[in-house]
Amino acid sequence: MKSTVEQLSPTRVKINVEVPFDELKPNFDRAYRKIAQQVRIPGFRPGKAPARVLESRIGRGPVLDEVVNEAIPAKYIEAVRENEVRTLGNPEFDVTKLEDRDVLEFTAEVDVRPEIELPDLEGFAVTVDDVELTDAEVDEQLDELRARFGTLTGVERPAETGDFVSIDLAATVDGEAVEEAATTGLSYEIGSGQLVDGIDEAIVGANAGETKTFTTQLVAGEHAGNDAEVTVTVQSVKQRELPEADDEFAQMASEFDTIEELKGDLRDRLGRVKKMQQGVQARDKVLDELLERTEVPIPEKVLDSEIENRKHDAIHPFDHDEAQFAQALEAEGRTLEEFDAETRTESEKAVRTQLLLDTIADKEEVSVNDGELTERIIYQAQRFGISPDEYVQRAQQSGQLTAIYADVRRGKALASVVRKATVTDGSGATVDLSELFGSDEPAADEAPQETQVTDEAAKTPAE
Numbered sequence: 535m536k537s538t539v540e541q542l543s544p545t546r547v548k549i550n551v552e553v554p555f556d557e558l559k560p561n562f563d564r565a566y567r568k569i570a571q572q573v574r575i576p577g578f579r580p581g582k583a584p585a586r587v588l589e590s591r592i593g594r595g596p597v598l599d600e601v602v603n604e605a606i607p608a609k610y611i612e613a614v615r616e617n618e619v620r621t622l623g624n625p626e627f628d629v630t631k632l633e634d635r636d637v638l639e640f641t642a643e644v645d646v647r648p649e650i651e652l653p654d655l656e657g658f659a660v661t662v663d664d665v666e667l668t669d670a671e672v673d674e675q676l677d678e679l680r681a682r683f684g685t686l687t688g689v690e691r692p693a694e695t696g697d698f699v700s701i702d703l704a705a706t707v708d709g710e711a712v713e714e715a716a717t718t719g720l721s722y723e724i725g726s727g728q729l730v731d732g733i734d735e736a737i738v739g740a741n742a743g744e745t746k747t748f749t750t751q752l753v754a755g756e757h758a759g760n761d762a763e764v765t766v767t768v769q770s771v772k773q774r775e776l777p778e779a780d781d782e783f784a785q786m787a788s789e790f791d792t793i794e795e796l797k798g799d800l801r802d803r804l805g806r807v808k809k810m811q812q813g814v815q816a817r818d819k820v821l822d823e824l825l826e827r828t829e830v831p832i833p834e835k836v837l838d839s840e841i842e843n844r845k846h847d848a849i850h851p852f853d854h855d856e857a858q859f860a861q862a863l864e865a866e867g868r869t870l871e872e873f874d875a876e877t878r879t880e881s882e883k884a885v886r887t888q889l890l891l892d893t894i895a896d897k898e899e900v901s902v903n904d905g906e907l908t909e910r911i912i913y914q915a916q917r918f919g920i921s922p923d924e925y926v927q928r929a930q931q932s933g934q935l936t937a938i939y940a941d942v943r944r945g946k947a948l949a950s951v952v953r954k955a956t957v958t959d960g961s962g963a964t965v966d967l968s969e970l971f972g973s974d975e976p977a978a979d980e981a982p983q984e985t986q987v988t989d990e991a992a993k994t995p996a997e
Contacts, residue, residue: 535551535552535553535554535557535609535612535613536551536552537549537550537551537552537612537613537616537617538550538617539617539619542643543831544648544649544831545622545645545646545647545648545831545832545833545834546643546644546645546646546833546834546835547619547643547644547646548641548642548643549610549613549614549617549619549625549641549642549643549644550639550641551609551610551613551639551640551641551642552637552638552639553605553609553637553638553639554636554637555634555635555636555637555638558601558605558638561601561604561605562585562597562601564604565597565600565601565604566585566588566597568600569588569592569596569597569600570583570588573588573591573592575587575588575591585597594634598632598634602629602632602638605638606627606629606638606640606642609640610625610627610640610642613642619644619646620646620647621644621645621646621647622644622645622646622647622833622835622836623644623645623833623835623836623839624644625642625643625644626642626643626644627640627641627642628640628641628642628643645833645834645835645836646833647833647889647892647893648830648831648833648889650828650829650830650889650890650893651828651829652828652893652894652897653824653827653828655894655897655898655950655951655954656954658820658823658824658951658954658955658956659955659956659957659958660816660819660820660823660955660956660957660958661819661957661958661959661960662812662815662816662819662957662958662959662960662965663811663812663815663959663960664959664960664961665805665808665809665812665959666808667801667804667805667808671804672797672800672801672804675800675803675804676779676796676797676800677776679787679800680776680777680779680783680787681774681776682787683776683777683783683786683787684774684775684776684777685774685775686698686772686773686774686775687772687773687774687775688770688771688772689771689772689773690742691741691771692738692739692740692741692771693724693737693738693739693740693741693768693771694724694738694773695724695725695734695738696723696724696725696773696774697723697724697771697772697773697774698721698722698723698724698771698772698773698774699721699722699724699737699768699769699770699771699772700719700720700721700722700768700769700770701720701722701737701766701767701768701769702717702718702719702720702766702767702769703715703716703717703718703720703764703765703766704716704764704765705752705762705763705764705765706762706763707752707757707760707761707762707763708760712752712755712756712757712762714755714756715752715755715762715764719769722737724737724738730750730752730753730764731750731751732748732749732750732764733748733750733764733766735748736748736764736766737766737768740768741768741771742768742769742770742771743767743768743769744767744768745765745766745767745768746765746766746767746768747763747764747765747766748763748764748766749761749762749763749764750762750764751865752865753862753865753866754851754852754858754862755858756858758852758858758861758862758865759858759860759861759862759864759865760861779793780793781793783796784796809969809970810970812959812965812967813952813967813970813971816952816955816957816965816967817948817949817952817971820948820951820952820955821887821948824890824951825883825886825887825890828890830886830889830890832882832885832886832889833885836885837881837882837885840881840884840885841877841878841881844877844880844881845877848873848877856870888940888944891944891947891948892940892943892944892947894947894948894950894951895943895944895946895947898947898950900943900946900947900950901943902939902942902943902946906942906946907938907939907942908922910938910941910942911925911926911929911938914938949971949972952967952971953967953968953971953972
């Protein structure tokens with residue numbers, strides 16, 4: 535077999551392949567066996583008819599079709615490996631010459647990873663927000679914890695923000711009842727924002743047994759984007775009573791003996807969260823600076839696939855009904871044209887990011903060990919609420935294990951650049967992010983925080 539590679543653009547090549555028929559003998563043998571199983575010829579058991587008998591009965595054409603269809607993908611992969619072509623996406627094949635008993639020639643056009651000239655990876659300096667932690671934020675965390683242990687008590691007064699009400703809902707559009715918007719006995723916390731716009735204003739001030747009517751715009755379902763007249767009936771009103779924030783509560787709600795120890799732990803936890811936010815901000819700014827300094831050609835087919843995947847995910851909740859999706863966008867004050875433009879911009883950045891991080895991973899010789907891959911699988915399984923074994927099984931069935939590996943590798947590549955960057959806060963103090971991104975010599979079993987902090991910047995497009 536002979537093969538050559540023709541560069542069509544920085545992101546696309548044409549692979550020319552020439553295969554003499556002598557190399558196709560195993561393909562012909564398999565083709566004859568397969569066809570013999572499908573054709574019934576008197577005097578021969580299924581699968582036992584000789585090649586010359588098969589050809590006399592069905593002709594040479596079906597055999598050649600079978601051979602060519604099997605040989606082209608295999609010879610393409612062989613040519614890719616031989617020429618060390620870093621392909622992206624699926625190729626477009628074209629048979630350019632087929633001379634029976636002589637030669638098969640074909641071409642394959644495919645997107646490839648472009649050559650990317652990297653900037654100095656040690657010259658980055660970014661500024662992040664100061665970590666500011668107030669007593670009010672700690673008290674808010676404590677109140678949220680107290681709310682978990684709160685009790686609901688019925689009250690004989692008008693409903694207020696923060697109360698829990700049991701309500702019945704009904705809605706009509708142009709006088710026609712909307713069945714999916716009707717419900718009874720729904721428990722709702724006033725002010726939580728978990729239902730339609732306007733309901734809080736309607737409920738506040740209502741007593742048990744009262745019915746209120748208001749107009750709102752539906753955001754989902756058959757009537758998404760349409761104005762609906764909603765009727766809400768308050769069946770009961772309850773207020774949440776929180777336990778006292780004292781030592782007794784601390785002992786009940788935590789492993790601490792005093793309320794001050796509990797508040798100290800909440801302060802430490804909130805501080806770690808803010809430190810994580812600082813790390814995310816540093817990561818994003820370093821990445822943006824990387825993209826600003828680096829020219830990354832975008833493979834058009836890969837970009838098209840990324841755009842299509844994002845559009846599919848966006849419209850999927852609407853049963854792929856573009857009209858409903860457009861109405862939902864309108865309810866948000868956006869147009870379909872704006873959505874398309876935003877999707878293209880986001881997709882371009884995603885593809886450029888992945889190609890750039892792959893190049894950095896190659897330059898930095900980034901590898902991924904079993905522990906890191908397992909850690910990512912467990913993390914993703916928890917996000918989807920399934921067991922790690924089930925997640926792996928699904929990933930294997932959908933061919934996504936390679937993508938998961940690539941995501942981890944890209945995350946580590948980005949972390950390696952963040953480690954080299956100079957990060958300061960708004961006050962000018964140097965920020966140490968080694969706890970999140972590791973040291974210059976990271977251990978084999980890096981902390982979960984590192985992969986999670988770098989995760990969102992390294993999602994995989996169709997490959």
